[in-house]
Every structure is written in C-alpha cells, then in structure tokens.
Amino acid sequence: QVQLVESGGRVVQPGExxxxxxxxxxxxFSNYPLHWVRQAPGKGLEWVAVISSDGTNKYYxxxxxxxxxxxxDNSKNTLYMxxxxxxxxxxxxxxxxxxxxxxxxxxxxxxxxxxxxxx
Amino acid sequence: xxxxxxxxxxxxxxxKTVIISCTRSSGSIDxxxxxxxxxxxxxxxxxxIYEDDQRPSGVPDRFSGSIDxSSNxxxxxxxxxxxxxxxxxxCQSYDSSIPSVVFGGGTKLTVL
Numbered sequence: 001q002v003q004l005v006e007s008g009g010r011v012v013q014p015g016e017x018x019x020x021x022x023x024x025x026x027x028x029f030s031n032y033p034l035h036w037v038r039q040a041p042g043k044g045l046e047w048v049a050v051i052s053s054d055g056t057n058k059y060y061x062x063x064x065x066x067x068x069x070x071x072x073d074n075s076k077n078t079l080y081m082x083x084x085x086x087x088x089x090x091x092x093x094x095x096x097x098x099x100x101x102x103x104x105x106x107x108x109x110x111x112x113x114x115x116x117x118x119x
Numbered sequence: 120x121x122x123x124x125x126x127x128x129x130x131x132x133x134x135k136t137v138i139i140s141c142t143r144s145s146g147s148i149d150x151x152x153x154x155x156x157x158x159x160x161x162x163x164x165x166x167x168i169y170e171d172d173q174r175p176s177g178v179p180d181r182f183s184g185s186i187d188x189s190s191n192x193x194x195x196x197x198x199x200x201x202x203x204x205x206x207x208x209x210c211q212s213y214d215s216s217i218p219s220v221v222f223g224g225g226t227k228l229t230v231l
Contacts, residue, residue: 044209044224045158046222047219050219050220059218059219061219095163101152103213104154104220105154105166105170106154106156107166109165110163111163112163
C-alpha cells in the first residue's frame with residue numbers, strides 16, 4: 001500500500017523541542033524529494049521545508065530557518081523534522097508529502113500529525 | 120518571491136460550472152507549473168490538477184486546469200458540480216529563486 005504515515009505530534013510548551021517522523025511504504029522512498037507542509041487550525045496550507053532524494057539539499061521557509069531541521073534515513077524509509085524553540089505560532093497539523101511531479105507537485109500526502117504549543 | 124491570490128470563497132449550484140482563479144503577484148505564471156489540491160474537512164489534501172492542466176488517474180474529467188498569461192493567473196474549472204465537490208481548493212507553485220513552494224490562500228467551494 002502506497003502511503004505516508006506521520007507520528008510524533010503532541011502538546012508541548014513554548015520553547016520546547018519535538019521530532020516528527022514520516023514513514024513511507026509502497027514506493028521507492030529514496031527516489032523522491034519529500035516535503036513538510038503545515039496547516040494551523042482553520043487556516044490554509046503553508047510549506048515548511050523540503051529535502052532532496054539523497055538528503056544533500058535542504059530548504060526552509062523563513063520562519064523555520066534556524067529552528068527546524070529536516071532529515072531522512074533512506075535505509076529506514078523515514079523522513080524526520082526536528083522542531084526547536086517552538087512558539088504558539090507553530091501550532092498546526094504537520095503533513096509530509098511526496099514530490100511526484102517536480103517543483104513541489106505532491107502526488108501523495110500523509111494523514112498529518114498535530115503539534116500544539118501551549119503554556 | 121511571489122504570492123498566489125485566490126478568492127476566499129465561491130458558491131454554485133449542483134450541475135453548474137465554477138471557475139476558481141489563482142493570480143501570481145510577480146513573475147510569469149508560466150515560469151513554473153501550477154498544481155491544484157482539494158481538501159475536504161478533516162482530511163488531507165489530494166491532487167486534482169498537476170503541471171497546470173494534467174489530471175491524476177482517478178480524478179474525474181469534470182476537473183480541468185488552465186493558465187492565462189494575459190492575466191498572469193491559473194484557473195481550476197469544475198463542471199457538472201456535485202455536492203461531493205464541496206471542499207477547500209488550493210493552488211500551488213514553485214519559486215525557483217529561493218527555492219521554495221508557494222501555496223495560495225485557499226478557496227472554499229460551497230455547492231448548494
């Protein structure tokens with residue numbers, strides 16, 4: 001079954017850290033760039049970060065630079081994102097997405113994992 | 120970098136046709152492909168159009184995409200509207216200069 005399954009979301013306090021995971025199956029994981037996209041409650045989609053298929057190139061949205069770190073382990077078919085110095089504005093559902101068509105065209109999304117930052 | 124602007128909401132009756140626009144603020148709309156995603160409440164997004172006008176397998180041909188260079192915009196057209204088409208729709212493109220992915224703000228489609 002072709003799928004992406006996220007995990008790791010939970011309630012944390014401002015300033016804390018968190019690591020999200022995204023396990024892929026049913027496709028050749030190492031062939032594709034992967035992205036994190038988030039969606040705050042009741043809001044639109046916001047791109048967060050991308051990592052190339054071999055993990056050498058990484059790009060971030062401005063609000064994530066210096067705080068978030070994207071990585072992948074192709075031997076485990078797993079994508080990660082380390083979230084540091086979290087603020088209430090980071091509260092969102094975080095989706096991982098597979099770039100199937102180039103230039104950020106996603107052909108597969110996970111179900112999402114919810115991160116809540118609250119004191 | 121650029122923004123993609125969509126109408127906040129559109130409403131139409133079943134059986135009719137609706138067009139959702141997505142206007143690029145700077146740079147040419149045909150510089151990078153545009154994708155369209157459908158998101159029903161409580162669900163993850165799914166692709167309805169990729170690379171401007173291509174339909175993934177399983178997406179009905181009632182959905183079509185186009186690019187208009189004169190207005191620097193992309194459009195998603197849904198014909199023969201069904202109540203199940205009610206959802207949020209997002210356009211998305213790519214900013215080669217940064218690089219980064221850009222989403223439009225989303226359009227809520229109501230079918231009633």
